[in-house]
Amino acid sequence: MNGSIEKTPVVNFSKVVPVILLLMIFSLVIDNSFKIISPDLVEYFGVSATTVSWQVTLAGLVIGIGAVVYSSLSDSISIRNLLVLGIVLICVGSLLGYITHTNYWLIVVSRIIQSAGLGATETLYLIFIAKYASVDEQKKYMGFSTSSFQIATVIGILTGGFVSTYLQWQNLFLIPLLSVLILPFILKYLPKEESKKNSIDVLGLILVAVTATSIMLYMSSFNWGLFILFMVTVVGFLFYVSKNKNAFITIEFFKNKQFMFVLAIAFIIYSTYSAYALNTLSFMMTTIYDVNLDTVSLMFVPACLSAAVVGMFSGKIGKYLSSKQCVYLAMSLMIISLLIGTIFVKSSITVLVISLILFSCSFALLYAPLIDTSIKSVPTEKTGAALGFYNLCLNISMSAGFSYSAFLIDKKDLQFGFLSFVTDDPIALNYSSIIIIIVAIALLAIILFWLLVGRKLDINTNTSKRAA
Numbered sequence: 001m002n003g004s005i006e007k008t009p010v011v012n013f014s015k016v017v018p019v020i021l022l023l024m025i026f027s028l029v030i031d032n033s034f035k036i037i038s039p040d041l042v043e044y045f046g047v048s049a050t051t052v053s054w055q056v057t058l059a060g061l062v063i064g065i066g067a068v069v070y071s072s073l074s075d076s077i078s079i080r081n082l083l084v085l086g087i088v089l090i091c092v093g094s095l096l097g098y099i100t101h102t103n104y105w106l107i108v109v110s111r112i113i114q115s116a117g118l119g120a121t122e123t124l125y126l127i128f129i130a131k132y133a134s135v136d137e138q139k140k141y142m143g144f145s146t147s148s149f150q151i152a153t154v155i156g157i158l159t160g161g162f163v164s165t166y167l168q169w170q171n172l173f174l175i176p177l178l179s180v181l182i183l184p185f186i187l188k189y190l191p192k193e194e195s196k197k198n199s200i201d202v203l204g205l206i207l208v209a210v211t212a213t214s215i216m217l218y219m220s221s222f223n224w225g226l227f228i229l230f231m232v233t234v235v236g237f238l239f240y241v242s243k244n245k246n247a248f249i250t251i252e253f254f255k256n257k258q259f260m261f262v263l264a265i266a267f268i269i270y271s272t273y274s275a276y277a278l279n280t281l282s283f284m285m286t287t288i289y290d291v292n293l294d295t296v297s298l299m300f301v302p303a304c305l306s307a308a309v310v311g312m313f314s315g316k317i318g319k320y321l322s323s324k325q326c327v328y329l330a331m332s333l334m335i336i337s338l339l340i341g342t343i344f345v346k347s348s349i350t351v352l353v354i355s356l357i358l359f360s361c362s363f364a365l366l367y368a369p370l371i372d373t374s375i376k377s378v379p380t381e382k383t384g385a386a387l388g389f390y391n392l393c394l395n396i397s398m399s400a401g402f403s404y405s406a407f408l409i410d411k412k413d414l415q416f417g418f419l420s421f422v423t424d425d426p427i428a429l430n431y432s433s434i435i436i437i438i439v440a441i442a443l444l445a446i447i448l449f450w451l452l453v454g455r456k457l458d459i460n461t462n463t464s465k466r467a468a
Helices: 013-035 038-045 054-073 079-099 104-132 135-166 169-173 175-189 202-221 224-243 257-288 293-312 314-320 323-343 349-375 380-411 426-467
Strands: 002-005 195-197
Touching: 013 054, 013 079, 013 104, 013 135, 013 169, 013 175, 013 257, 038 169, 038 257, 054 079, 054 104, 054 202, 054 380, 079 104, 079 169, 079 175, 104 135, 104 380, 135 169, 135 293, 135 349, 169 175, 202 224, 202 380, 257 293, 257 323, 257 349, 257 380, 257 426, 293 349, 323 349, 323 426, 349 380, 380 426
Parallel strands: none
Antiparallel strands: 002 195
């Protein structure tokens, strides 16, 4: 296959960035609109929450794997052409989904094809910024990405909630077809990068896909056989990249302890977002408060808009707080917001909206500093691969959070006695118990960050001061 860019063309950021961001927002809108409708799909198909979660988790898995695939292909194929391919896949999957909407498993297949296209946008935006923007501007543009994510989340959730309530949910498959309207602008404004011949490491990418799939299957059923499969595939992948000099990524990449530690921490903490905000909260509101999904979707408006503002100012916040301080602050606020949801699970919708606002803002604050901490120790020529793996991690993490929260929701009898002071309603106590488990997961993330990353950053800072 042809590829690997030789010359860096002149780029008009004022035109290119809005185009890629618009496509990224649109892609995220599509993905988020399908996440909020899980309660309706449970009723429509008569299946469990765990089964319905597959249309979200497998789609997220494909988006995550796509992050690695597209980042690898970006060394061989221009970003312009990869985005065109993404739009084609989005439209093909969406058309198939609309036509076959009465069969749940064909819906899953359609979502997988659709998501293979959706996975192009966010990763290629980050690679574009890392490739063409100056070091000083990169944080600013990453902040735009965070804001776009939040804006897309609220639009997507509103779209999913209102379409499923007032129209039929399958009409969501028609909306992605509008992505073809962005195609002319991509062809016009994105640079035509020069390339030379370069091989694609197909086997390496397949091993990544198998590894990611095995951990996703494990997180859906907690079957130890699947965990063993995951460990075997991890060992196989590491052996492969250590022996193959032409692998798309080398073993030295995985010897970078700071990057790998941050990757593991990001996996843990980002799973809590989908577990609480995108899944547990939806079922909790429809079950405890007996409200429709359009009302649930409206709860996300102030949360996502507030988070978008935080994302826009994340670059300025970075001037006053270090990346490490931002990570500690964001994770602490997440835990507080989850505790509010735990304790006031049946107090009022207003309190839960406050919890969601704080929770969403925390993730907006976390994104840029955490990714900055992760790639700070990565050589410049490996930044694309690092961003690809980082996005793979986040997408698998979000899918994993959706899976384990669906597993807990299906149990229906998870009631911790020490939370009995919260409510005497067994259903509310069940959801309070689920949220406290999510709190424990967030606590694990902040402890691991302090143990594995934060202390080392302190040591390096003190060493630099003494040397100066």
